[in-house]
Amino acid sequence: MGSVTRIVVQRLFLGLLTLFVVSIVIFTAVNLLPGDFAQAILGQGATPEAVESIRRDLGLDQPPITRYFQWLAGAMQGDLGTSFAQANFASFTGTDSGATTVAAQIAPRFANTMFLAGVTAAIAVPVSLTLGILAALYRNSVFDRAANMFTLSSISSPEFFLAYILILFLAVLNPLLPSLSNIYAGMTLGERLERTLLPALTLTLVVTAHMMRMTRAAIINLLASPYIEMARLKGMSPMRVIVRHALPNALAPIINVIALNLAYLITGVVVVEVVFVYPGIGQLFVDSVKIRDIPVVQACCLLFAAAYILLNLTADILSILSNPRLRHPK
C-alpha cells in the first residue's frame, strides 16, 4: 500500500506544479496586453488623473511579480478580482448590488455547467459502454460497420452542426424540447432537466462516439489473448467471455477514456452553451472574451485549466490503481 500512496502523492504534486506553471502562463499572456486595465475600463477619453487613481485602486502600479502573487493569493482564497463590465455597470447605474466580483459572477454559472456535464455523463457513459461492448461482440457485422461510420461522422462534425440538427428535429419540426435553455434559480428539477436535455444530448453525441470506439478497441485488443481463447474453447457464450473475462482487464483503458472525455466536455461545453444560450461558465467566458473583461477571462481560463488538469490526473491515478502491474512496480 505504501508504494501506491507514494505514486498518488507524487502525481498530485506534479498536478499542482503544472497548475502553478499554467497560472504563470495565463497571467503573463494577459499582461502582454497593450495599455492596461485602467485604460481598458475608462476608454480613450480618460483624464490621466482618473487613470492614475484607478491604477492605484486596482494595484496596477506595482511590479508584475508582486501583482502575480497577489492575484494568486487572492485566487487561493476564492477572491478572483472585480469584473470590469459589472463594475462599469454598477458605477453607471449608481447601484452596488455586490455582484461585481468575479467570484460572485462565476459561482452560479459554474454550478450550471457542472449540472450540464453531470447530466451528459449520466447519459453518455452507460450508453457508450453498452454500445462499445456490443460492437466488440458483433465486430465486423452490419451493426459494427454502421456504428463505425456513424461515430466517425459524429466525431468529425463540429458541435454546432449536431446542435442545430437536434434543434431542427427535436425543437422546431417536432416541438418536444425547448431550444433555448434559460435556467434560473428556483426552477424545479424536472423543468431544469427538460431545459438541459437538448444541450446534454448534443454533448452526448460527441462524447459517446469517442468513448464507444475506445471501449471497442480496448476489448478487441484483449480478444487475441490465450485466456480468452481458453474461455471460448471451454464453451462459454461470447457475451459471457467478454463481460466476465475481457471487460475487467480492459477497465484501465476504459476508465482512462471516460476521464479524458469528461475533460473534453469542458472545451465542448463552450460552443454548445453558446448555441443553446445556456447560462454556464462557457457562455460567460465567450461573452467576456468579446468585451475584453480581463479578470473574468483570466479566472475562467484558470478554472477550465484546473478542471482539465484534475480530470487528467484522475485518469492517471485510476489507471494506476486498476492495474496491478503499475500498483506493484519492481
Add this chain to the structure above:
Amino acid sequence: MNLVLGCLAILAVLVAAGWGFRFVGRMSGRALFKDMELATAFGWMLLVFLAMGGVWLFFFVPAAVFFRWAVQGFIVFAIMAFLFRLLGRNVGPNGTRRLFRQMPLTASFGILIIIIYAVLAIFAGVIAPHGQEEVFARVNVLPGGDVAMGGDPAFPLGTDQIGRDLLSRLIYGAQNTVGIAFATTVIAFLLGGTLGFLAATIGGWLDQLLSRMVDVLMAIPSLIFALLLMTIASAWAGSQQQLLTLYMILIIAVIDSTRVYRLARAVGGNIVVMDYIEAAKLRGEGMVYLIFKEILPNATSPLLAEFGLRFCFVFLTIASLSFLGVGIQPPLADWGTMVRDLSQFINFAAFSPLTAALPLMAAGAIALLTVAVNFVVDWMLHRSSGLKE
C-alpha cells in the same frame, strides 16, 4: 410516458419477431439458423423495422422533407463514390489502379470530396456567380429562386441581411475557411516537426526544455487557450480586421504545433537510434542532411496520417472560433460565421425548409470535409498498420 411505453412495446414485438424468424428458419434446417443467437435475430428484425420506417417516412410523409433530402444526398454520394472508384480502377497508371482496387467505398468517397473541395477552393473566383463582398440592392431574398415566394433566379440561395449572395459566399467559404485551415496546419507542421526532430537528434537540455514547455502548453485546453490569446490579439490588432485573422493563424499554429512536436519527437527518437543514422553521423553529415535526408523520409507515413487528423482539428477549431465570433473576420466569407449569422433561419423549417437548411448547409460543408478527411486517414492507418480488426 406514452413515448417510453411505446418504445418498450416495439422492442418487445421485435424480440418476439426475432424469435419467430429464427423458429421459422430452423424449420428449414439450415445451419445458419441453428447457431443464430436471439440477439442476432433481434438485430435483423430491428434492421428490417428501421428500413420499413425509413421507406414509410420517405414515400408517405410529405412533411419529412429533411429526411428525404438526407436520404437522397446519401444515395447520390454513395453512387458518386462508387463511380469514382470504378473510374480509378480502370483509368490511370498501374499504381493508382492497384490502390483503388483495395479501397473501401468510404475512402473513395473521402478522396472524391477532398478533390471537389480543392477545386472549389482554387477556382472559387471563376465558379462563384458573384464576388464575396459584393452587396446587392435586394436584401433578404429567399432561397429557391421562386419569384412568387420572394426569391430571385439571380440568387439561387438568396441574399443575406445586407444583400450579399449566399451561394457565392458559400463557395468563397471553401477558399477562405479551408485555405486558412490548410495554411495553419502547414505552419504547425513546419514548427512542430522541425523542433521535434531537432529535439530527437540533439537531445540533452534542448529536448528537456522544449518538452517541458510543450507539456505546460498542452495542460491548457486548446480552444480555451486559443480564446484567451484571441482576446489579447484583438486588443493588439485594434481595428485592423485582416491582422486579427493573421494573428489567429499564428496562435492556432503554435497551439497545434505542440501535438505535432510530441509525435515528431517520438517518431524521430525511434529512427535516431538506427544504424544508418550512426553511419551517416560517422560519414560526417551535418544536422540538416540528417533531418531532411535520413529521418524525414522514414517518418513520412505517420506524419502524413497526423497531417490529416491535425487538419481536421485545426479546421474545427477555426470554425468554432469563427462561430463564437472571434475567428475569421468579415468581409471574408467563412462558414463558421455564416452558421452564426444564419442560425435564426432554422425556426422557419416548417414553412420554408430551404431557408432553414441555409445554416445547416454551411455547418454541413464543414462536417462533410472533416468526415471525408477522417475516412481517408482511417483507411491509410488501416493499410499501413495491416490491422485486421
